[in-house]
Amino acid sequence: MTLATAVRSLTRDDLHTLLYWMRLTRAFDDRVRLLYNQGRIPGAAFSQRGHEAISVGSSFALGPDDVVAPMHRDLGAYLLRGMTPRRIMAQMMGRVTGVSRGRDVNTHGMGDLSLNIIGYVSPLPDSMPLAVGAALAFQYRGEARVALTYFGDGSSSEGGCHESLNLAAVWRAPVVFICENNQYAYSTPLSRQLTVENIADRAAGYGFPGIVVDGNDVLAVYEATQAAMARARRGDGPTLIECKTMRMLGHAYHDDGSYVPRDLLDEWSRRDPLLVYERQLRDLGALTDDELAALDRRIAAQVDDAVDFAEASPWPAGEDCLEGVYAL
Ligand SMILES: Cc1ncc(C[n+]2csc(CCOP(=O)(O)OP(=O)(O)O)c2C)c(N)n1
Ligand SMILES: [Mg+2]
Structure with a gap:
């Protein structure tokens, strides 16, 4: 992809919309980290830093009726698809x-079918079979809808990943698989679980295209996803898009990630997805200092509002905890 290709299909408003979702995702996540460190977040919280271009760039390619089955680093997809900062902070x-x-107190199970967001499934990578199931339902009912789902490099070694890829291929399901290859699965580096260079190469074994993109380039992610969505909608079946990135902080905020080599992080921090995109927009003459400052002010106010809303909201009543629980 060249910058020009993606930019041709996007208006200036689109470019700024992408910028807004990426910077909101970063600001929201930074605030969650701060709140966690202050003891104001009762559960775990997964770091999103480094993943913003993937979750935002891919979900920006969804049509209104398409569904998304996010994983734990897809805050951008939740926000972009209409889950409000207030609701997520609460x-x-x-x-x-x-x-x-x-x-529950984190992204586990977080979903809302009225927004076409399938709840995140804790045992990884079980959002994948759910997305394939949704895609098969669309195909069966003759609906031109597509399912988009995500999995990590670690999750790619699980059986459910391979079963999902194979079944989607055999049934030509309208589904797009995004692999968020962030080099680590908790403390396990890639070299400990893969002998191939690209997870995308595995798609060939199932008979459908596997593409590698720069996961820190939001326009590259958007363009690849849009092409894969169009292919799925035409009835040509699934695509696997491997987005290469780096998990810039620990697995979750209880983990300091000190096992990750410092120079690797330094190298990737020069390719931070927010910096890359800001540079691209400035090179295009599509962003001024004033615009960026105004955007960040608006975002900071939204995040403040989300925290105020959440902290003013009551805790659940103990007697309601079994409501909607069907098995114990
Ligand atoms: C079946 C299963 N085993 C273990 C876990 C605990 N767990 C949660 S996230 C994670 C790491 C997953 O790594 P990867 O797929 O690379 O995604 P990343 O967290 O790096 O984005 C683990 C082991 C889980 N959720 N499900
Ligand atoms: Mg990983």
Whole structure:
């Protein structure tokens, strides 16, 4: 992809919309980290830093009726698809106004079918078979809808990943698989679990295209996803897009990630997805200092508002905790 190709299909408004979602994702995540360190987040919180271009660039390619099955580093997809900062912050803080009404305190299970967001499934990579199932339902009903889902490099070694890729291929399911290759699965580096260079190469074994993109380039991610969505909608079946990136902080905020070599992080920090995109926009003459400052002010106010809303919301009542629980 060249910058020019993606830019041709996007208006200036589109470019700024992408910028907004990426910077909101970063600001929201930075605030969650701060709140976690202050003891104001009762559960775990997964770092999103380094993943913003993937979750935002890919979900920006979705049509209104398409579904997304995010994983734990896809805050950008949740936000972009309409889950409000208030609701997500209340979820992180375990309040009744959160997505699970205080039954869980992080992204586990976080979804809303009215927004076409399938809840994140904790055992990895079980959002994949769900997305394939949704895609098969669309195909069966003759609906021109597509399912988009995500999995990590570590998750790519699990059986459910291979079963999902194979079944999607055999049934030509309208599904797009995004692999977020961030070099680590908790403390396990890639070299400990892969002998191939690209996870995308595995798609050939199932008989469909596998593409490698720079996961820190939001326009590259968007363009690849858009092409894969169009292919799925035409009835030509799945695509695997491997987005190469780096998990810039620990696995979650309880983990200092000190096992990750410092020079690797330094190298990737020069390719931070927000910096890359800001540079691209400035090179295009599509961003001024004033615009960026105004955008960041608006985002900071939104994040402040989300925290105020969450902290003003009540904790769930103990007697409600079994409501909607069907098996114990
Ligand atoms: C089946 C299963 N085993 C273990 C876990 C605990 N776990 C949560 S995230 C994670 C690391 C996953 O690594 P990867 O797929 O590379 O995604 P990343 O966290 O790096 O984005 C692990 C081991 C889990 N959720 N499910
Ligand atoms: Mg990983």
